Amino acid sequence: MTGFEVTAERRSWVRQIMGMPISVHLRGAGVRSDPVVPQVVAEVFEQLRAVDRLFSTYRSDSQVSRIRRGELTPDHWHPWVHEVVGLCEQARRRTDGYFDAWLPTGFDPSGLVKGWAVERAAALLAELNGCDSCLNAGGDIVTSVCSPNSPAWRVGIEDPRDRTRILAVQEIRTGAVATSGSAARGAHIIDPHTGDRPDELLAVTVTGPTLLWADIYATAGFAHGGDVVSWLRARAPDYRALGVGP
Amino acid sequence: MRRIASTVAATVSIVVLLFSYHTSTNQDPVAVVGDQPLAPQPATPGAPSTSGAPSSGTNGTFTGAAADTRYGPVQVQIIVSGGRITSARTLQVPQQSSKDRRINSAAVPILNNETVQAQSARIDTVSGATYTSEGYAQSLQSAIDGVHQ
Secondary structure, eight states, X not given: XXXXXXXXXXXXXXXXXXXXEXXXXXXXXXXXXXXXXXXXXXXXXXXXXXXXHHHOTTOXXXXXXXXXXXXXXXXXXXXXXXXXXXXXXXXXXXXXXXXXXXXXXXXXXXXXXXXXXXXXXXXXXXXSTTOEEEEEETTEEEEEOSSTTSOOEEEEEEETTEEEEEEEEEEESSEEXXXXXXXXTOSOOOOTTTOOOOOSOSEEEEEESOHHHHHHHHHHHHHHOSOHXXXXXXXXXXXXXXXXXX | XXXXXXXXXXXXXXXXXXXXXXXXXXXXXXXXXXXXXXXXOOOOTTOOSOSSSSOTTOOEEEEOOOEEETTXXXXXXXXXXXXXXXXXXXXXXXXXXXXXXXXXXXXXXXXXHHHHHXXXXXXXXXXXXXXXXXHHHTSHHHHHXXXXX
């Protein structure tokens, strides 16, 4: 029938994994009818659970917990653990030490694992034919569009002073948005250089091609404080920062 | 065709579960937002399809299924006019203890505002400091997730 233009269907799924809500949103003609869609979404969530089993510091039997207790030597590490440890070293170098997984309390790669894991999982969604995808893991986002005609995803940047408000809207097609701040979990980020809890900024949002690095730069930028826009521009021209002060 | 499309029944349900969630070890969904899909989407030629809400042209009052939470049943109703959420209110709020009252007085007004604001800003998703799982139930993202479930 002509003249009957169906708007793209959209479907969402939410699961609680790694102690946070993880939402998958898909847009496209087949998102409610294609049997492959729910299979791939289930695979995304399963991959994130597998990461949690390996890396969670809340699980005493995870590899990271065993490394922290000195029970696991590198030759017994899972390949993903080797990969993450390598990335943690790279992140420390690229952020002048503002991102550091080797805390006084022990090795804790949690700040990097999330972005790394979510980006890997989102790659499964991006392979779905004819679908635009958006994976939001507790406020950190990976998006993808499958066609030049697809509209951008409109990402609301939350106001850390009033979490019921949107400070800005960022349109993004294929890329990532990460926010670090104290609005949700209190002052949980530490400046590795001083051991202090930074309070110059309330939140830092970073947009760029990968969630792994957007998230690292958002956390490091929050710890750095001050002019995070210039700080990031000098280090990673592909990424853009938005800092929100008190 | 348009007339037919505009009569397509759409059900939008936003069910908010208000409960605590402390560890990173649980893997089951704790917040089920929305009990029925908004399907089929009414056809509206040229309408943007990305808004965090029902398609343009949808009108009516939609009531979510009551969700049993450990604080009691919670049910949310939204009013949609021209595809926009114009108001949201809670139909059932558990009031069994002072703790319930505290939780609900904090959570429900925030949800109501957020639902309306999300719609007026036409956003698809929200970036913010990492939600706790408790915080999610009160969040803008959970309202958006619910509309599309």
